[in-house]
Each structure stands twice: as C-alpha cells, then as structure tokens.
Amino acid sequence: MGPMFTRLGRLAMAVLIATLVAASLAGPPALGQSKAKVSFVYVGPIGDHGWSYQHHQGLLALQKEFGDRIETSFVENVPEGPDAERVIDQLAASGSNIIFTTSFGFMNPTVKVAARYPNVKFEHATGFKQAPNLATYNARFYEGRHVIGLIAGKMTKTNLVGYIGSFPIPEVVMGINSAYLAAKSVNPNVKFRVVWVSSWFDPGKETDAAKALVDQGADILMQHTDSPAPVKYAEDKGIFAFGQSSDMAQFGPNAQLTAIVDDWRPYYIRRVGALLDGTWKSGDVWDGIKQGTVALSPWSKKIPPDVVAMAGKARDAIAAGTLHPFTGPINKQDGTAWLKARETASDKDLLSMNFYVEGMEGALPK
Amino acid sequence: MEQFALWDLIVNILVGAMIAATPLVLAATGELVAERAGVLNLGVEGMMVVGAIAGFSAVIATGSAALALLAAVVAGSAMALLFAVLALTLRANQVASGLALTMFGLGLSALWGQGYSGLSAPAFPRLSVAGLGDLPVVGKLVFGHDLLVYLSLALVAAVAWALARTRLGLVVRAVGENHDAAYTLGYPVIAVRYLATLVGGAMAGLGGAYLSLVQTPLWVERMTAGRGWIALALVVFAAWRPWRALAGAYLFGGITVLQLHSQALGLKVDAQLLAMLPYLATIAVLVAVSREGVRLRLNAPACLGKPFYATA
Amino acid sequence: MPRLEARPQPSRLMFYATPLIAILFTLAAGGVLFALLKKPPLEALALIFIRPLTSVRGLAELTVKAAPLILIAIGLAAGFRAGVWNIGAEGQYTVGALAGGSLALAVYPVTGWWLLPLMSLAGIIGGAAWAAIPALLRSRFNANEILVSLMLNYVAVFLLGSLVHGPLRDPDGLNFPESRLFQTALPLIVPGTRAHVGFVVALIAALVAWVLMEWHLLGFQIKVLGQAPGAARFAGFSEPRLVWLCFLVSGGCAGLAGLFEATGPVGQLVPALPAGYGFTGIIVAFLGRLHPAGIVLAGLLMALTYIGGETAQISMSLPSAATAVFQGMFLFFLLASDLLVNYRVRWRSHTQPAPAGHTVPDMALPRSTSAQPSAQPGE
Structure with missing residues (x-):
C-alpha cells in the first residue's frame, strides 16, 4: 500500500464526499417540471371550519392557479400519533412531488419520511426542524x-x-x-x-x-x-x-x-410555483400580515x-x-x-x- | 367577580352544570332502560352523534324544533335497531357490536353532515312563564331553561316510574334479571329487549340533539366528543337507578363546569389535572357506592350482556 | 318465517366460510356506498382491499398497524373468556408507553443494548399496574371493572398530556408538548420499511396464548370461569386470582404495545400516542373469536381496512368518513355472520327440538360471585 495509492484514495474519497454533499445540499438539479403531484396531510376534517378547512382552501386555490399542471391529493383526520408517519410515507411512495404536513405533531414523522425520500419536497407547518428537502412555515x-x-x-x-x-x-x-x-x-x-x-x-x-x-x-x-x-x-x-x-x-x-x-393560499401558490419552475429551496418561513398569511x-x-x-x-x-x-x-x-x-x-x-x-x-x- | 354576588356565582355554576349534564342525562337514562332489560349497548356515542346531525339537518330543513327532536329520536332508534338486529336477532357479541356501532355512527354522521358545516340552528324555545324567570335565584335556576331540560327531567321521572311501578317495567326488569325464567313465564324476551334498546337509542338521539340544537346550535363533526362513553359510565355509576343517573350526570356536569369557573375566577389550576377530575371523582364515588356492596349488586341486571337463546 | 336452530356442533365449514361471506356482503354494500358517493365502486374496493397487499411497503405497513392490535387483543381475549371485562386497554397502552418512555428519558442520553429490554419491562409493568387498579377495586371494593377501566382510559390520556406538557417535555423543543426523541429504537425486521419486531412479538404472544389456552390448566380454568362461574368455584379455582391474572396479563400486553408504538413508529412521547388501539383491540379480539389465530388474522384485516382507506383517500379522495362507515359495515357483517357457525337457518317451521345448552361462550358481564339472594331489584 504505497503513499500514491493512499493519496489517490484520499482524493477519490474527497471527490465522492464532495459530490454527495453537493447532491444532498442542492437536491436534484434546478430544472423545472411540467407536472407535479401535490399532497396535503390534515389533522382534522376538511369540514372543521377552522385549521384544516383553511389549509384545504389552499389546496383548492392551487388547483385554480395551476390547473392541469398539478395533481392534488389529501388525507384528512390524520391523528398526530402513530399513524401520521405511515400516511406521509404513503403519499411519498405514491409519487407526490411535494407534501405539505399541516400540523405541529407531524414534525418528527415528516423528518423521518423526508430522510427516506430525498427527491420529494416536504413542507411542515409550525415546526422547527428543516432538511435540504424539508422546509418549515408558520404564520405570525x-x-x-x-x-x-x-x-x-x-x-x-x-x-x-x-x-x-x-x-x-x-x-x-x-x-x-x-x-x-x-x-x-x-x-x-x-x-x-x-x-x-x-x-x-x-x-x-x-x-x-x-x-x-x-x-x-x-x-x-x-x-x-x-x-x-x-x-x-x-x-x-x-x-x-x-x-x-x-x-x-x-x-x-x-x-x-x-x-x-389563516390564509395559506399565497404561500402555497408561491411554493408550488417554485417547485414547478425549479427554484424550490428549503427554508423556514414565518409570514404574517405583510405577506397576507395572517x-x-x-x-x-x-x-x-x-x-x-x-x-x-x-x-x-x-x-x-x-x-x-x-x-x-x-x-x-x-x-x-x-x-x-x-x-x-x-x-x-x-x-x-x-x-x-x-x-x-x-x-x-x- | 367583584360585581357579582356569591349567590349569582353559585346559580350560574348550577345552571351551567345542568346544561352540561342534560345530554348525559338523556343518553344515560336511555342506556339504563336498555341495560335493565339486559342489553349492553356500547354504541351510545354513535347513536348520539347520529341523533345530533339528524336533529340539526331537520331543523335546518323545517325550522321546527319539534320536528328536529322527532328526527333525532327516529335516527337514534334506527341506529339502535341496527344494533338490536345484530345483537338480539343475530346474536352477535354485544360489546363488539356496540363498538362497531360507534365507529359506524361517527362515520355516517360525518358523511351526512358534509353539507351542514357552517350553518347554525335557530334558537331553541325556552320556558317563559310571565315574571317567574326574573325572580332572584329560583328564576334562573328553575324557570329559565330550554324546554329540553324539562323534557329530560320528565323522561327521567317517567322511566323511574315505569320501571318501578308498571307491569311493563316489571317485565323489563324480569327479562334483564333472568331471561330464561321470564321466557318460561311467557314474556317475549326478545321483543322486550328490542323495545328497551330502541328506547335507549331514541334517548341517546335526543341527547345528541341537545348538543347540536341547544348547547352549541351548529354541526361539527364528532361534536359529541366522548359524551356517549361518559353516559355509559354514569349508568353503572348510578347502579341502574334513574334518579341516581340524573344526580350522577349533574355531578359530572357540575365538576366540569366548576373547573372551568374556577379558572375563569382566576384560581391557579392545572388544566390537564383538572380535566381528569371528573373521571377520578367518578371512580372515587363508584368505590364509595360499591362498598355498600349488596345494594349495588342487587341492582345489576343479572343477564346484562348475555345473549338469549330460546330453548323450547 | 325463517327460524334459527342451534347446531349440535359448531360448523367447521361455516367457521371458515363466514368471514368470506361477510367479505362478500361488505363488498356489495361498500360498492353501493361508494357508488352513492359517486366514486367508481370496483376501483375503490380494489384500492382498499388489494392495493396495499401488492407492495413490500404495503405489507410492511400492514404489520406495523396490526402489531399493537394483535398484542392488545391477545391479552384481552384471555380476560374476555373468563368474563373479566377490561375495556381499559387504551389507558394501559398509554401508561405502558409512559413508563417505558420515562425510563429512557430519565437515563438520556445513555444508551446500550440493555435499554430496550428494560424499557419493554417497564412498559409491561406500567400497563399491568394501571390494570391492577380496576382489578384491586373490583376484588377489594366490588367496584365494576368496566366502569373503572373505562374511566382510567381518560385519566391516562390526560396524565400523558400533563407529563409531556410538563416534566417530560423536550428541553430543546421550544416548549412544544412532546418529549425528546428516544435514544434507542425498535429493531426493524424488513430493511427499508417500517416493519419492526413488535409484529414478531405479537405473533409469539399469540403462540404462547394458544399453547396456554389449549394445553395448560390455566386456560381450562379461564374457560370454565367464563362459561360456568359456579362450576369454577365448585372445582376450587380461585376466582380473585384469575381476575387478577387476567387484568395483569391484558394490562401488560397493552402496556408493551404502547411502548412498542412509542419506541417504534413514533420514537418519542406525544400527546396523541393513544390512537384508539385499545378500543379497536376489543373489536379485533371478538372478530378473531377470542382465538389466537383468529386474532392474528382479524388484526391484519382491521389494519388492511385502515391502510386501504387511506389509499382510497389519496387516490380517489374518498372522504375518511366513508372509510369509517365502510369499516362499521364490515364489522357488522363479520359479527352477524358468526351466527352461522353455531346456528342454521331453517325456512320452514321444524319440530325437532333443539338441544338444550349451546356452545357459544357467554360474553356476559361478570355477575358478582358471592351467592346472591334472588330478591327483586327494587327502585
């Protein structure tokens, strides 16, 4: 095992790591996509006239805004307990490109699923844990x-x-x-x-x-x-x-x-728009009256x-x-x-x- | 609090307790009838929630409180009928059938209610006796309620009287106590149990309707929020006696309201621990009551939950 | 006029055929329901019953959802056979998770191979301890165990809420009501999925229960106590001992199930950890006819309807309420069809006398066991 080999090995390793890091940080190359599948997870029924209802208004606004370019699906009444991760995982496995999980209790399940599906984008409402493919958002x-x-x-x-x-x-x-x-x-x-x-x-x-x-x-x-x-x-x-x-x-x-x-429509339209034109980036957004979320x-x-x-x-x-x-x-x-x-x-x-x-x-x- | 006399506070808590308790009174008294006949129907929650949406949809459609109550009674009975067919005719296990009924009822009411979220019901008629409602203390406590409160009291009295003093009541108790003996005596065991189960469903339906018509006159999914289970507990707590069920429901309602009031008064409280209080109190009272031992045992319908097989 | 006639022997054919009959009825009724909701019925049914079975992921999820149901139902079934009515599995599940979880949080961040077994033990003890309360109150004060165990469900849920809002709250979690993530997790059995050893444990529990119920004196005593309390006393079985045993076993199983959910799929203590498993477990126990093998199948079937319901929601926006209605109908048909095992339907009146006695175990509320005077209950 000569020094040359070691050096080469080190180099190869460094390149490999750099590539991996770059890939994991940047995600897939920033190319837009013509169609996207957008999914939502609600903690309550969409007829609750409160929290989940307002998020669902966001989904409806997306349909209106993007028409044929997106396909939407949602799961309502998902308890924040043992079932949450399964539902999120199922949405990811069924081909969603972006998944909005809209209750605080979905935080750790979303983190776990996001780690398993690096090519799917996740957005978690009201939490504080981010990842390259997991953004958080909340309202003031x-x-x-x-x-x-x-x-x-x-x-x-x-x-x-x-x-x-x-x-x-x-x-x-x-x-x-x-x-x-x-x-x-x-x-x-x-x-x-x-x-x-x-x-x-x-x-x-x-x-x-x-x-x-x-x-x-x-x-x-x-x-x-x-x-x-x-x-x-x-x-x-x-x-x-x-x-x-x-x-x-x-x-x-x-x-x-x-x-x-809670008017989530502007945020959802912005984020799905970013996904479609390839500029989606993870982050933590806390919008308020200024942005129209409140x-x-x-x-x-x-x-x-x-x-x-x-x-x-x-x-x-x-x-x-x-x-x-x-x-x-x-x-x-x-x-x-x-x-x-x-x-x-x-x-x-x-x-x-x-x-x-x-x-x-x-x-x-x- | 400064501008309110102590008496006003007490009256307010009592009135609040009666409102919180009335759905429980109705549902528990109905279940009590069913259990006295030997039928254990754990589907009270499901029957209540279907009664709630049935009453609500009827009042939206017709504007009539009477028709709304009728609809709740019919819907609650229909749910009970489903249970009766399953548990009495087809002899399925009662515990599992009751749990399935609750699951079914929660789903059915949610489907039924899809078009009704966002609407609100007209005000429910109240008792108004000229001048009496303005009397101090008694005015609010005795004369100021909505009509369903009085109806619930009347139903408790009617059930207590019917069970203790009428032939039908005797038959119901006999069927619950020893169905084989009752059958030998020529009583139609299954028919009596059907009747008792339907009464239970009708009253659970009324209890649900109280929520959607009076207490919070609107429809939201799962609005019974576990009250059916509490009603079931109250029946046992009451040792199968109607007046005790009434007292238990008022006690439960009183503790719930008292903890909200003590917070509103600004007393230092732990909301989670306080929320446990009614349940712990029920267990404590239950233990105290059960130590009477014999009396409780004598009242438990001996054939409760047992399927009946006609063997002749 | 059709009438029922008791079979001299439970029908072997019907024993296996009734679940299929129930499924056929459910498919028909479900098809009508979905058609009324303007969803293509066949597609909806296929999504619910077949789609989850066509992928490794779906099968793995099935075991994840079924594991706690089976474990809880196995524990409850022994008690139900003995006429001991523990309907507090939800609370025992919660306290089990709380006990085992607190242990992990107490030693945090220390971990090792020993931690998970210790947590499991704590979970079993926690669940059993919670179940000991109704057992004690019944045997000591004659308090009805149905009521006590039901009430304790609520107390346990509030207790969990209170603790994760307070002492067990994640110090780095910005005051949100959740504990830390545990430093250990349940081992997975299928890499790349969420299937964990909880399912294996549930199967082992079913096997042990089967052996005990069929071959051991204990199982015999339990059956006798449930079907003929008088005979049990006559034979000298200690009723309080069996009551205690049933409660501790069912509480321990539920507690272990709770701990598995907390350390497996969830990974921490959260207020919504009790997700109705305790109640669904009761249904599973009866659907499985209180038999271990039946319970395993019933648990998987129940799990399938949950997962399938979600699939249908995702793929065709079937409302979750429709899934609940569908599940309710499915249970109705399954429960109703059980009748055919012990009875046959005669369409004409028949003179042959039915045998006295019957083979269906009475799922009755326990009567008080002391000799009762046959006085009229007075009001």
Missing part, C-alpha cells in the same frame, strides 16, 4: 391578536375579556400576551381571564368555557380553539367575539367583530369608526414593519424585565414563550 398569528386586542380593549364595557385557550404552548401563550398588551395599551383597566379547555376541538366544552367566562362578567370572547362554538355562544348572548382561523361571521353575524383568518376578516359594523381607524392603522403598521406587537419595555408577570425600551422580541423568544407578561392575572399552567 400574534400580529392579528394585537389588532383584535386593541379592538377588545376599546370595546369592552366590563373591562373583562374572556379568553378560551386550548393548551399552554408558546403559540397560544404568545397570542394571549399579544392581545393583552394591545388591549392594555388602549385601556389600562382591562383584565383578561383565560380558561383552558385541554382540547383543540370540543364544541360543547368550548361553549361551557365561554359560559363560565361570561358568567364572570366577560363581555368579549377570544379563543384559541378551533370550533365556531364560542362565536355562536356570543351571538346568542348578544356579546362580542373574534373568529379564529376562518371567518366565522356566519355563526355570529352580530357577535363577530373580526376574525383572524388576514383580518371585514370589520363588523358594530365597531365604532374611530376604533376601526385605529385597528386599521395598527394592521397597516404591522404590515409595513413599523410596528412590532412585542416592543419593550415589557416585563414578565413576575416583574422581571424581558424587553428593554424599544427592544423587540426575537423570534426565538416568541417561539419558546412560556410566561405571561406583567399585568396578566392567574398562573400559566405548566
């Missing part, structure tokens, strides 16, 4: 929560806002803090009460929670659960509420002041004009990048400093938020 819902917080602060008569929470994860906590800070900025006396229902979707329990909050004197309801039940309850009680995920005005034409709408449904006529103007201004400022809902000085609930004056929260802080801000009542369940 807290931007919308800021706007509805302003409206709630101005419009509550009892100074008590009821908030129906699902689980105390950063996503939800961020929304509560954002809405509370905004409400307090326009109404120093406002208080928030949070009821956790330990479910994303249980219309009966959401109604019970809404009732408990209203019984305590709340006259405006916010929710971070997926069913339209709280909006419907507000309608029947003659109070106000904000829709979640989709425009719920049909359930509460008088009650809904506005809704935070939208506010038309203002209710019940909102006074000055409040509409204020809300509209805030929305536009967020879109323009001149307003960040988490701008210091902000203290945590226990009084310790979090953000200094004019400092804005980092994305990492937001994505791991597990504390209430100063002024919030009650302890955050851990």
Whole structure:
C-alpha cells in the first residue's frame, strides 16, 4: 500500500464526499417540471371550519392557479400519533412531488419520511426542524391578536375579556400576551381571564368555557380553539367575539367583530410555483400580515369608526414593519424585565414563550 | 367577580352544570332502560352523534324544533335497531357490536353532515312563564331553561316510574334479571329487549340533539366528543337507578363546569389535572357506592350482556 | 318465517366460510356506498382491499398497524373468556408507553443494548399496574371493572398530556408538548420499511396464548370461569386470582404495545400516542373469536381496512368518513355472520327440538360471585 495509492484514495474519497454533499445540499438539479403531484396531510376534517378547512382552501386555490399542471391529493383526520408517519410515507411512495404536513405533531414523522425520500419536497407547518428537502412555515398569528386586542380593549364595557385557550404552548401563550398588551395599551383597566379547555376541538366544552367566562362578567370572547362554538355562544348572548382561523361571521353575524383568518393560499401558490419552475429551496418561513398569511376578516359594523381607524392603522403598521406587537419595555408577570425600551422580541423568544407578561392575572399552567 | 354576588356565582355554576349534564342525562337514562332489560349497548356515542346531525339537518330543513327532536329520536332508534338486529336477532357479541356501532355512527354522521358545516340552528324555545324567570335565584335556576331540560327531567321521572311501578317495567326488569325464567313465564324476551334498546337509542338521539340544537346550535363533526362513553359510565355509576343517573350526570356536569369557573375566577389550576377530575371523582364515588356492596349488586341486571337463546 | 336452530356442533365449514361471506356482503354494500358517493365502486374496493397487499411497503405497513392490535387483543381475549371485562386497554397502552418512555428519558442520553429490554419491562409493568387498579377495586371494593377501566382510559390520556406538557417535555423543543426523541429504537425486521419486531412479538404472544389456552390448566380454568362461574368455584379455582391474572396479563400486553408504538413508529412521547388501539383491540379480539389465530388474522384485516382507506383517500379522495362507515359495515357483517357457525337457518317451521345448552361462550358481564339472594331489584 504505497503513499500514491493512499493519496489517490484520499482524493477519490474527497471527490465522492464532495459530490454527495453537493447532491444532498442542492437536491436534484434546478430544472423545472411540467407536472407535479401535490399532497396535503390534515389533522382534522376538511369540514372543521377552522385549521384544516383553511389549509384545504389552499389546496383548492392551487388547483385554480395551476390547473392541469398539478395533481392534488389529501388525507384528512390524520391523528398526530402513530399513524401520521405511515400516511406521509404513503403519499411519498405514491409519487407526490411535494407534501405539505399541516400540523405541529407531524414534525418528527415528516423528518423521518423526508430522510427516506430525498427527491420529494416536504413542507411542515409550525415546526422547527428543516432538511435540504424539508422546509418549515408558520404564520405570525400574534400580529392579528394585537389588532383584535386593541379592538377588545376599546370595546369592552366590563373591562373583562374572556379568553378560551386550548393548551399552554408558546403559540397560544404568545397570542394571549399579544392581545393583552394591545388591549392594555388602549385601556389600562382591562383584565383578561383565560380558561383552558385541554382540547383543540370540543364544541360543547368550548361553549361551557365561554359560559363560565361570561358568567364572570366577560363581555368579549377570544379563543384559541378551533370550533365556531364560542362565536355562536356570543351571538346568542348578544356579546362580542373574534373568529379564529376562518371567518366565522356566519355563526355570529352580530357577535363577530373580526376574525383572524389563516390564509395559506399565497404561500402555497408561491411554493408550488417554485417547485414547478425549479427554484424550490428549503427554508423556514414565518409570514404574517405583510405577506397576507395572517388576514383580518371585514370589520363588523358594530365597531365604532374611530376604533376601526385605529385597528386599521395598527394592521397597516404591522404590515409595513413599523410596528412590532412585542416592543419593550415589557416585563414578565413576575416583574422581571424581558424587553428593554424599544427592544423587540426575537423570534426565538416568541417561539419558546412560556410566561405571561406583567399585568396578566392567574398562573400559566405548566 | 367583584360585581357579582356569591349567590349569582353559585346559580350560574348550577345552571351551567345542568346544561352540561342534560345530554348525559338523556343518553344515560336511555342506556339504563336498555341495560335493565339486559342489553349492553356500547354504541351510545354513535347513536348520539347520529341523533345530533339528524336533529340539526331537520331543523335546518323545517325550522321546527319539534320536528328536529322527532328526527333525532327516529335516527337514534334506527341506529339502535341496527344494533338490536345484530345483537338480539343475530346474536352477535354485544360489546363488539356496540363498538362497531360507534365507529359506524361517527362515520355516517360525518358523511351526512358534509353539507351542514357552517350553518347554525335557530334558537331553541325556552320556558317563559310571565315574571317567574326574573325572580332572584329560583328564576334562573328553575324557570329559565330550554324546554329540553324539562323534557329530560320528565323522561327521567317517567322511566323511574315505569320501571318501578308498571307491569311493563316489571317485565323489563324480569327479562334483564333472568331471561330464561321470564321466557318460561311467557314474556317475549326478545321483543322486550328490542323495545328497551330502541328506547335507549331514541334517548341517546335526543341527547345528541341537545348538543347540536341547544348547547352549541351548529354541526361539527364528532361534536359529541366522548359524551356517549361518559353516559355509559354514569349508568353503572348510578347502579341502574334513574334518579341516581340524573344526580350522577349533574355531578359530572357540575365538576366540569366548576373547573372551568374556577379558572375563569382566576384560581391557579392545572388544566390537564383538572380535566381528569371528573373521571377520578367518578371512580372515587363508584368505590364509595360499591362498598355498600349488596345494594349495588342487587341492582345489576343479572343477564346484562348475555345473549338469549330460546330453548323450547 | 325463517327460524334459527342451534347446531349440535359448531360448523367447521361455516367457521371458515363466514368471514368470506361477510367479505362478500361488505363488498356489495361498500360498492353501493361508494357508488352513492359517486366514486367508481370496483376501483375503490380494489384500492382498499388489494392495493396495499401488492407492495413490500404495503405489507410492511400492514404489520406495523396490526402489531399493537394483535398484542392488545391477545391479552384481552384471555380476560374476555373468563368474563373479566377490561375495556381499559387504551389507558394501559398509554401508561405502558409512559413508563417505558420515562425510563429512557430519565437515563438520556445513555444508551446500550440493555435499554430496550428494560424499557419493554417497564412498559409491561406500567400497563399491568394501571390494570391492577380496576382489578384491586373490583376484588377489594366490588367496584365494576368496566366502569373503572373505562374511566382510567381518560385519566391516562390526560396524565400523558400533563407529563409531556410538563416534566417530560423536550428541553430543546421550544416548549412544544412532546418529549425528546428516544435514544434507542425498535429493531426493524424488513430493511427499508417500517416493519419492526413488535409484529414478531405479537405473533409469539399469540403462540404462547394458544399453547396456554389449549394445553395448560390455566386456560381450562379461564374457560370454565367464563362459561360456568359456579362450576369454577365448585372445582376450587380461585376466582380473585384469575381476575387478577387476567387484568395483569391484558394490562401488560397493552402496556408493551404502547411502548412498542412509542419506541417504534413514533420514537418519542406525544400527546396523541393513544390512537384508539385499545378500543379497536376489543373489536379485533371478538372478530378473531377470542382465538389466537383468529386474532392474528382479524388484526391484519382491521389494519388492511385502515391502510386501504387511506389509499382510497389519496387516490380517489374518498372522504375518511366513508372509510369509517365502510369499516362499521364490515364489522357488522363479520359479527352477524358468526351466527352461522353455531346456528342454521331453517325456512320452514321444524319440530325437532333443539338441544338444550349451546356452545357459544357467554360474553356476559361478570355477575358478582358471592351467592346472591334472588330478591327483586327494587327502585
């Protein structure tokens, strides 16, 4: 075994590694494709009128946008448990070119399947693990929560806002803090009460929670659960509420002041377009009001004009990048400093938020 | 809380408990009838959810609350009939048939309801007795409910009375207690069980309709969210007695609502642990009740879940 | 007027023919259903029943889905035969996963060949411990085990949720309610697929159960207890001991199944880990007629309808609700056709007296075992 051989061997190895790395990083050469198969995995039924429904609107928009150039398929009601990986794998095995997995619990299953199918593109909503063929995307819902917080602060008569929470994860906590800070900025006396229902979707329990909050004197309801039940309850009680995920005005034409709408259509069209013209790249996208992923449904006529103007201004400022809902000085609930004056929260802080801000009542369940 | 008197709070919790409990009252009382006749139908969840969509689709089509309730009763009974044919005539295993019925019902209701998501039902009629609803405390607690709450109470009373005081009730109990003896005495065992199963289905259908017509007047897939299982548990919890089932359902509803209220009051709570509370409480009460031993045992229908074979 | 007549002996022919009859009925009814939904019926049926069987991947997935169902059903079947009603397999599955998973997370990141066996043991113990609660409450306080085990399902699911939201949460997971990924995984049996040893273990469990039930005194005692509790007492079998045994075995099997799901297909603890296996396992036990071989087949068949349903969703947008309806019908037909094993249908009235007694085991709720006065239940 001469040195020559070793050197050659090393060279060959280096070339091989370089090729492999290049191949794995760059994926297949950036050539466009004339046809693509696009698949979606939904955690709920497409008729849930909330989270999965809105993602499905994205699929329908893709069909309209790309027509014959794409073929779509989806699987609904996929639990975030042992079955998720099989479903994603099956979509990959059946020839999908790009697969959108639209719930946080699909993160690790998507990572595993993506490793097995390097030529298929994956997009996972709300997660934080990427790979060369696995991108992540999410929406800055807290931007919308800021706007509805302003409206709630101005419009509550009892100074008590009821908030129906699902689980105390950063996503939800961020929304509560954002809405509370905004409400307090326009109404120093406002208080928030949070009821956790330990479910994303249980219309009966959401109604019970809404009732408990209203019984305590709340006259405006916010929710971070997926069913339209709280909006419907507000309608029947003659109070106000904000829709979640989709425009719920049909359930509460008088009650809904506005809704935070998840509009995934622009993102999906962008990404599938990129796939078709060969420019798809992995990455992590966190879009908000600016990109149209977070939208506010038309203002209710019940909102006074000055409040509409204020809300509209805030929305536009967020879109323009001149307003960040988490701008210091902000203290945590226990009084310790979090953000200094004019400092804005980092994305990492937001994505791991597990504390209430100063002024919030009650302890955050851990 | 400051501006609310303690009495108001208590009344609110009690009223909330009654609303949360009424679907359970209806479904549990129906299942109780079936079990008293010796039929164990684990398909309550499936019958409830089909009742929910049936009632909802009827109220959308006709606008009539009465017709909606009728539709829920018919749909719940039809589901129960399916179970009865399977378990009573074809003698399939009751536990497995009930589980299959739930699976079927969840799917069927989802298919049926595809066109109904996004609609909402008109307000359900409430009792309004001039002036009485405005009385302090009792006004809200006694006179302010929707009509189904009163109907559920009436049905509990009717079932309790019928089981204890009528000939039909005696036959039902005899069939559940010892079907061979009942058969020898000339009672139509299978027919009685059919009837009891259908009553169970009808009331489960009503319980589901309470969810989609009154509590959350809209249709969403799987909106029963496990209440059928709780109703089943309540029957055993109640030692097969209608009034106890009512009390158990109100207790369960009360604990559920109490934990939501305690959060709304701003008390420090662990949502997950609190959500367990009703179930743990049910087990605890069950153990306490079962220590009476003999009384519970005497009430359990001895032929519950056993298939009946006419041997003569 | 057709009437049923008990067969003197269960029909061997029907024993094997009824599943086929049920499948034929299901195909017909399913075809109608799919046609009503404006989907080509034959294609839909082929997608559900045949397509998954035509690839290695499909077959491997079949074993992945069937493994926990079989393991749970095997455990439950012994209890059901004895008239011990454990319907808490879902909770025992969850606690088993929790126990074994916590063990891995406690020693994280230490790993070794010993870890997986220890986790499995913890899973079995966890499931058995959870099942011991209804066993204890039944034997000690006479509390109905159906109710207790059912309630404990919910408690277990909330317990899992509470722990993965809290102490077991992945410290690097940005507070999302999931544990870390485990440092070990179940070995795969077919490279390139997800088929894991859980299926092999399930088959071994079925074999052991078969041997015990057919050849061992224990199996005999269990059968006697289920069919004739009085005779069991007379023969001096200890009923509490058998009740305990049935609960511990079924709980242990369910716990192991839960651990296998957590360490195999999932790889971590997540709130949605309990995916209804405990309930489906009950159906599988009965579809398999409480017989180990039948349970293995029934588990595979159930798994096929799930996987096939997804295939049909992907390929022809068949709604998942239609799959559930289809599964429900399939179960109805399977359960209904069982009748033909023990009975024959006579179309004219027949005078021959049917034999007294019958060969179908009573799947009855357990009666209290102490001597009962035959008093009228009063209200």
